[in-house]
Amino acid sequence: MKTKLTRITRLLDRSAAELIKQQIEPAVFPIVVANCAARLAGEKLYRVLTDAELLSAVLDHSYRLFDYDLVMVFADVLVEAEAMGCQIDIPEDEPPVLLTPAGNHARIADPQRSERMPVILAAICKLRQLTADEVFILGSLKGPFSLASFLAGPEEFLALLVEAPEQADHFLRLATENQKHFARAIIQAGGIPFIGDPMASGSLISREHFARFALPCLRELVAEIHALGLWTGLHICGDTTTILDLLAASGAEILSIDDISMELVRNRLGPEQIIMGNVSTTLLADGTPAEVQSAAEKCLATALPKLILASACDVPPSTPPANIQTLIQTARRWQWS
Amino acid sequence: MNPTDILDRMADAVLRMAKDEVLQLCEQALAQGIAADIALEQGLARGMRLVGEKFACQEYFVPEVLAAAKAMYAGFDILREHLPRTPARRSRIALGVVQGDIHDIGKNIVKVMAQAAGYEVIDLGRNVPIEQFVNAVRDGVAAIGMSALMTTTMPNMAKVIEALKRAGLRDQVKVLVGGAPVNRLFAEKIGADGYAPDAHNAVREIRRLTE
Numbered sequence: 174m175k176t177k178l179t180r181i182t183r184l185l186d187r188s189a190a191e192l193i194k195q196q197i198e199p200a201v202f203p204i205v206v207a208n209c210a211a212r213l214a215g216e217k218l219y220r221v222l223t224d225a226e227l228l229s230a231v232l233d234h235s236y237r238l239f240d241y242d243l244v245m246v247f248a249d250v251l252v253e254a255e256a257m258g259c260q261i262d263i264p265e266d267e268p269p270v271l272l273t274p275a276g277n278h279a280r281i282a283d284p285q286r287s288e289r290m291p292v293i294l295a296a297i298c299k300l301r302q303l304t305a306d307e308v309f310i311l312g313s314l315k316g317p318f319s320l321a322s323f324l325a326g327p328e329e330f331l332a333l334l335v336e337a338p339e340q341a342d343h344f345l346r347l348a349t350e351n352q353k354h355f356a357r358a359i360i361q362a363g364g365i366p367f368i369g370d371p372m373a374s375g376s377l378i379s380r381e382h383f384a385r386f387a388l389p390c391l392r393e394l395v396a397e398i399h400a401l402g403l404w405t406g407l408h409i410c411g412d413t414t415t416i417l418d419l420l421a422a423s424g425a426e427i428l429s430i431d432d433i434s435m436e437l438v439r440n441r442l443g444p445e446q447i448i449m450g451n452v453s454t455t456l457l458a459d460g461t462p463a464e465v466q467s468a469a470e471k472c473l474a475t476a477l478p479k480l481i482l483a484s485a486c487d488v489p490p491s492t493p494p495a496n497i498q499t500l501i502q503t504a505r506r507w508q509w510s
Numbered sequence: 511m512n513p514t515d516i517l518d519r520m521a522d523a524v525l526r527m528a529k530d531e532v533l534q535l536c537e538q539a540l541a542q543g544i545a546a547d548i549a550l551e552q553g554l555a556r557g558m559r560l561v562g563e564k565f566a567c568q569e570y571f572v573p574e575v576l577a578a579a580k581a582m583y584a585g586f587d588i589l590r591e592h593l594p595r596t597p598a599r600r601s602r603i604a605l606g607v608v609q610g611d612i613h614d615i616g617k618n619i620v621k622v623m624a625q626a627a628g629y630e631v632i633d634l635g636r637n638v639p640i641e642q643f644v645n646a647v648r649d650g651v652a653a654i655g656m657s658a659l660m661t662t663t664m665p666n667m668a669k670v671i672e673a674l675k676r677a678g679l680r681d682q683v684k685v686l687v688g689g690a691p692v693n694r695l696f697a698e699k700i701g702a703d704g705y706a707p708d709a710h711n712a713v714r715e716i717r718r719l720t721e
Binding site: 267268270271327328331332334335336376377378379382411415454455458489490491 | 527529568570571572573574576577580610612615618637660661662690691693
């Protein structure tokens with residue numbers, strides 16, 4: 174019984190009309206990644222982010238605890254940047270910080286050898302064994318725009334878009350090439366590449382800049398993944414209201430949407446777009462189970478059938494387990510009226 | 511060109527993020543005998559306020575603000591040595607990203623906007639220890655602004671307020687908080703005086719609280 178695989182593949186294969194007719198059970202994935210999983214398993218974040226055995230163990234622990242429909246191997250946003258030459262610091266129990274951007278020393282990394290990229294690949298392999306291939310293992314891959322911003326330094330990079338676009342293009346080129354290699358390696362390890370591009374947010378850059386700098390790289394990366402025979406997803410943090418059509422133009426099958434109006438998202442993207450989202454992470458962390466249930470029900474009612482009910486961004490480590498449980502139960506108990 | 515034209519063109523050059531033009535116009539302003547503080551206030555700072563307005567209505571985003579700020583600072587470097595010793599300024603404020611958090615783009619934008627509005631800004635930087643905020647208050651700033659991007663570091667804002675109370679300094683300073691995960695409810699809960707969802711409103715809030 175590969176129920177979890179089916180919940181995802183039928184979203185990919187069938188039309189909205191068919192899914193409604195079949196009254197399918199919604200898929201659900203609270204985006205529990207390394208930081209939250211480490212907290213739930215009582216492990217220090219530093220060890221989890223640097224050790225494939227431990228990273229896979231804590232992700233497997235959360236998966237078994239809650240029983241959701243996808244697993245995402247995501248350590249932190251700086252995995253690829255570090256491998257490409259950025260200096261970072263990994264505190265004992267906080268997310269890593271960028272100390273020195275790679276700048277002119279940035280180079281394409283070897284996914285099998287460079288810094289922690291092999292940790293991600295090994296964790297994907299290990300999770301496939303641990304879960305006996307009953308669930309898709311997503312391998313998180315930074316979007317080229319975000320990766321380029323870490324390589325150049327975030328503020329420097331954003332200023333380059335205006336002052337020296339050709340220099341921004343240089344970093345984007347490097348980042349895109351690197352991510353094509355990494356996507357291939359993730360697929361070889363048995364994972365599904367899932368792109369996260371937090372810096373390409375509509376909260377930070379204009380629609381014009383997204384279209385000019387972020388989108389072409391995303392399209393290239395998605396095309397590479399498609400050429401390798403797989404589907405993919407794209408998550409962009411923050412306000413994406415004005416760029417929803419451009420996210421769809423990336424070609425990614427699944428669009429993971431942060432905390433904006435789901436009604437607007439569904440209207441703009443149409444009934445056939447698979448959407449992942451978007452119960453507020455602040456609500457998950459600070460709200461009551463009843464509030465989470467009500468938000469999740471609203472989300473389901475608005476965006477089904479082509480929806481993976483999910484958190485709006487990754488689940489904060491301080492989130493009470495009962496709230497994560499509620500998100501899943503709300504999907505499992507969903508009744509089509 | 512008459513002085514008004516030069517000042518208008520300075521503001522416009524900042525708005526268009528045209529650094530070289532800003533430099534040229536600053537030189538020209540000084541050569542024509544325009545006072546440096548007038549050039550700063552009615553040229554550069556006015557341009558930056560226009561940038562702030564465009565940012566508030568989402569016509570400009572972070573890259574445009576950063577590029578405009580660089581143009582403004584470049585011009586400011588030329589005017590600096592010609593400024594009168596005690597320029598007429600608004601009060602002094604201190605800004606910082608709380609301990610554990612290094613996401614400082616938002617704080618830097620608030621800094622630029624506050625400077626453009628005439629405040630003297632002490633930039634405490636990012637990953638700022640609690641004691642450093644307290645020391646800034648001891649040094650007599652009228653307000654402190656704290657920001658955080660991560661839910662894990664937000665509680666440090668409350669710790670700074672507690673530390674100010676313990677040091678007997680809470681009544682001497684206005685406390686503002688901001689950052690992506692912060693909202694008004696949280697600000698009220700921890701006993702902050704003000705909250706703003708973005709840089710434009712942050713400056714309005716500083717003005718409301720300090721004047």
